[in-house]
Amino acid sequence: xxxxxxxxxxxxxxxxxxxxxxxxxxxxxxxxxxxxxxxxxxxxxxxxxxxxxxxxxxxxxxxxxxxxxxxxxxxxxxxxxxxxxxxxxxxxxxxxxxxxxxxxxxxxxxxxxxxxxxxxxxxxxxxxxxxxxxxxxxxxxxxxxx
Amino acid sequence: xxxxxxxxxxxxxxxxxxxxxxxxxxxxxxxxxxxxxxxxxxxxxxxxxxxxxxxxxxxxxxxxxxxxxxxxxxxxxxxxxxxxxxxxxxxxxxxxxxxxxxxxxxxxxxxxxxxxxxxxxxxxxxxxxxxxxxxxxxxxxxxxxxxxxxxxxxxxxxxxxxxxxxxxxxxxxxxxxxxxxxxxxxxxxxxxxxxxxxxxxxxxxxxxxxxxxxxxxxxxxxxxxxxxxxxxxxxxxxxxxxxxxxxxxxxxxxxxxxxxxxxxxxxxxxxxxxxxxxxxxxxxxxxxxxxxxxxxxxxxxxxxxxxxxxxxxxxxxxxxxxxxxxxxxxxxxxxxxxxxxxxxxxxxxxxxxxxxxxxxxxxxxxxxxxxxxxxxxxxxxxxxxxxxxxxxx
Ligand SMILES: [Fe+2]
Ligand SMILES: [Fe+2]
Numbered sequence: 001x002x003x004x005x006x007x008x009x010x011x012x013x014x015x016x017x018x019x020x021x022x023x024x025x026x027x028x029x030x031x032x033x034x035x036x037x038x039x040x041x042x043x044x045x046x047x048x049x050x051x052x053x054x055x056x057x058x059x060x061x062x063x064x065x066x067x068x069x070x071x072x073x074x075x076x077x078x079x080x081x082x083x084x085x086x087x088x089x090x091x092x093x094x095x096x097x098x099x100x101x102x103x104x105x106x107x108x109x110x111x112x113x114x115x116x117x118x119x120x121x122x123x124x125x126x127x128x129x130x131x132x133x134x135x136x137x138x139x140x141x142x143x144x145x146x
Numbered sequence: 147x148x149x150x151x152x153x154x155x156x157x158x159x160x161x162x163x164x165x166x167x168x169x170x171x172x173x174x175x176x177x178x179x180x181x182x183x184x185x186x187x188x189x190x191x192x193x194x195x196x197x198x199x200x201x202x203x204x205x206x207x208x209x210x211x212x213x214x215x216x217x218x219x220x221x222x223x224x225x226x227x228x229x230x231x232x233x234x235x236x237x238x239x240x241x242x243x244x245x246x247x248x249x250x251x252x253x254x255x256x257x258x259x260x261x262x263x264x265x266x267x268x269x270x271x272x273x274x275x276x277x278x279x280x281x282x283x284x285x286x287x288x289x290x291x292x293x294x295x296x297x298x299x300x301x302x303x304x305x306x307x308x309x310x311x312x313x314x315x316x317x318x319x320x321x322x323x324x325x326x327x328x329x330x331x332x333x334x335x336x337x338x339x340x341x342x343x344x345x346x347x348x349x350x351x352x353x354x355x356x357x358x359x360x361x362x363x364x365x366x367x368x369x370x371x372x373x374x375x376x377x378x379x380x381x382x383x384x385x386x387x388x389x390x391x392x393x394x395x396x397x398x399x400x401x402x403x404x405x406x407x408x409x410x411x412x413x414x415x416x417x418x419x420x421x422x423x424x425x426x427x428x429x430x431x432x433x434x435x436x437x438x439x440x441x442x443x444x445x446x447x448x449x450x451x452x453x454x455x456x457x458x459x460x461x462x463x464x465x466x467x468x469x470x471x472x473x474x475x476x477x478x479x480x481x482x483x484x485x486x487x488x489x490x491x492x493x494x495x496x497x498x499x500x501x502x503x504x505x506x507x508x509x510x511x512x513x514x515x516x517x518x519x520x521x522x523x524x525x526x527x528x529x530x531x532x533x534x535x536x537x538x539x
Contacts, residue, residue, distance in 0.1 A: 035271030036209055038263075056208045100424055102431070106416045106511070118518040119442060125408060125435035126267070129428050 008144030011086070012045035012079060014064050016141060017052060021059035023137035030133065032057045037130040039123040042067070042074025045082050049074075054127065059134060072123045073115030075101065079146070081110045086138045093139050101132055186240065196238040212266045213326070226253045228323030235323045249319035250392055254451035256320060256327040258443035265330045268337065268436055273429050275344035284352050284422045291419060294489035297357035298414065299345040301483055304362055305407055306342040309437075310335050312389055312399055319392070330440060337433040344426055360483075362476050387468065393448055393458075394465050400441020401520060402469040406477060408434040409512035413505075417490040438519070446523035462525060470532035478509055478537065506537050 009016045024031060031037070037054040042065055044050075051065035065071070077085075088099045097103065105113035105124075115121040124131065160168065169175065174184065190196035204211060204219035220236060228235075230245040250256060258264070287295065314335045320327050349356055388398040411434050415427035445462070452458035477483060484505060485498065492501025513533045520527060 036267055038267070094421070097419055097421065097424055100415065100428075102412055102428065103416045103424075106412055106508070108511075117522055118515055119439065119522060121515070122408075122435050122439055122442075122519070125412065125431050126439065128432055128435075132428060 008142040010146050011143035012048045012050070012082065012146060014050060014062055016143065017043070017050050017062045019141040020134060020137045021052075021062055023140050024058050024134050027137075028058065031130060034130045034133060037127040039073075039127050039131070040071045041124070041131065042071035042076075044074060044076035046079045048079075054130065054134075071115070072117075072120035073113060075105060075111060075113055075124075077104070077111040083143065085135075086143055089136055089138045090142075094136050095132065101135060102128055190238060194238070196241065198237040209266070209270065213262050214266065217262065224253060224257075225323070227251055228253075228321030232322055235325060248321035250316075251321045251323075253324065254448060254453070255392055256324050256444070257447045257451070258440055259447060260439060260443050261326045261330060264436055264440055264443075265326060265333060268330070268333045268433070271432060271436075273340070275340050275347055278429070279344065279347075279425055280422055281347070281351060283420070285420045286353065287419055288494065290489060290495045291493070292352060292354045293357070294486040294495075295417075295423070296349050296354035297482055297486040298490065299349050300357035301360060301362075301480075301486070302407070302410065302414075303342050303345040303349075304359060305403075306338045306345065308362065309399055309404065309407075310338040310342075312395060313338075316392060316395060334437055334440075337437070341430050341433065344430065348423070348426055357486075358482055360476075360480055362480075388465065388472070393444075393462070396441050396444050397462055397465055398469045400437055401445060402466070402473055402516070403477075404434055404437045404441065405516050405519060406473055406512055408438050409508060409515065413487060413508045417487065419490075442519045442523050445520060445525060449524040459525065463527070463530060466520075466525070466527060467530065467532055474533055478512075478533075484539075502539065506539075509537050510535070 009019055034057075036056060037058070039054050041052045041054070042049060043052060049065035049067055051061075051063050051069055051071055052059060053061035063069075085095070085099050085104065089095050095101075101111075102125075104111035113121060113124055115124075177184070186196060192198065192200040199220070202219050204216040206212075207215050222236065224235075228248065228251045230247050230251075231239060231243065232246045233239050233243070286292075313331055317328060317331055317335075320331075322328065346356075387394070389395045408431065411427050411431040415424055415431060418424040418427055449455065449459060449462075484502070487505045487508070488498045488501030489495050490501065491504035492498050513531070513535070516533070517528055517531060
């Protein structure tokens with residue numbers, strides 16, 4: 001949930017996604033158990049884009065993204081829908097059945113999974129448990145106002 | 147008239163003592179007793195035909211020591227044709243080694259650019275149906291939803307058997323030179339076994355039970371001329387035209403069948419009402435996407451490298467037509483599949499109508515992804531695809 005806590009990081013922002021990456025690397029054994037992950041994921045929060053690179057066992061890079069650098073696929077939704085997803089994760093500690101990444105993009109009404117190539121999109125399925133775990137790190141990353 | 151020879155009269159099996167005496171009198175033990183070791187393997191020079199190579203030192207990457215690291219250290223490109231030998235790639239052979247003819251010897255017949263890394267990915271992303279699913283968190287479902295999920299999982303269990311039963315018999319046909327395909331398919335068989343296991347466990351873990359078996363497996367062996375002449379019960383999978391060559395198997399199973407099953411697993415994750423069901427489908431989805439990734443990339447390699455490219459494309463189109471027709475009717479239009487999904491999607495049997503609409507939208511996505519996958523590999527079936535744009539209900 002959006003908060004005025006001192007440790008809140010404005011959402012959406014590169015630092016907020018980097019904080020997810022930091023939380024994930026603090027729990028490296030969990031990601032190692034899930035296995036190697038190799039995907040460059042675009043994340044669009046309304047007009048704001050982020051490019052998140054996963055290599056070996058975790059996230060190795062988070063950067064601003066204007067859509068020009070290549071990604072395997074991207075997940076896009078309005079800021080309010082991303083906030084709703086994150087708030088659910090923060091309330092529950094993990095995504096509830098209606099708010100897993102795959103469920104949201106399969107429903108396709110608010111979240112879209114797109115990519116230039118099906119093989120790139122298929123990576124979203126191949127590494128889905130790692131990606132889901134990564135976004136669920138949001139339970140420990142408070143959102144501040146953008 | 148001579149009486150028939152009994153098996154026991156054909157070859158006399160020695161007693162253990164007789165066998166020990168015979169073995170002891172053979173040249174090699176005799177030579178060793180004189181202190182004269184053979185050491186052919188020890189004295190051979192690298193590359194002389196007896197010994198393979200020496201001084202190779204693969205360096206582990208951040209993931210550990212992968213086959214890609216080993217290949218980089220070996221530095222030898224994979225040849226287009228495997229030799230008639232049981233030798234592992236890069237090994238020498240004892241001078242008396244007999245040739246071994248394999249059924250599948252050409253790189254174009256099995257290869258995919260991502261084959262080695264997909265195998266490594268599969269090893270790294272292994273999971274255990276016993277320990278890696280939070281079974282203790284499973285929650286009761288309303289009876290109609292539990293029944294629908296048990297039916298859906300019963301159908302999926304059958305599909306897993308089908309994949310293993312069709313794929314595993316191909317293992318002894320691949321030349322050992324192409325160890326990547328042997329390893330990948332062996333690992334896939336293990337993935338499918340785990341899928342069978344996890345669906346069975348889920349069915350039996352929440353107050354439900356195994357549901358109705360559908361005719362999918364029988365129907366698959368029942369395709370083609372052999373089924374007409376020999377009767378259904380006697381036909382083997384390889385007599386089905388869908389499975390008569392490795393390229394056909396890979397297209398029918400990895401691309402069409404598993405492409406559809408991947409959509410079904412994604413749908414299962416979407417439909418899952420509990421964290422545990424979500425978790426199960428997320429894990430099987432990952433494995434299935436890997437199998438599909440091999441199929442798609444193999445198709446691409448095949449189309450780009452088969453000796454007669456045009457003929458191969460024609461052949462795959464003909465096969466695809468059959469596979470699409472078959473899987474549409476026995477799978478996407480089977481009442482047990484359609485309705486179990488629709489009950490789950492509609493959140494109950496009373497709301498099956500809404501569930502059917504959701505099922506139809508999944509089907510449209512499956513079809514679009516299938517066409518996009520094969521299109522990227524070089525097979526354009528946008529005008530030929532036998533999967534109709536809309537399901538007819
Ligand atoms: Fe499977
Ligand atoms: Fe599979």
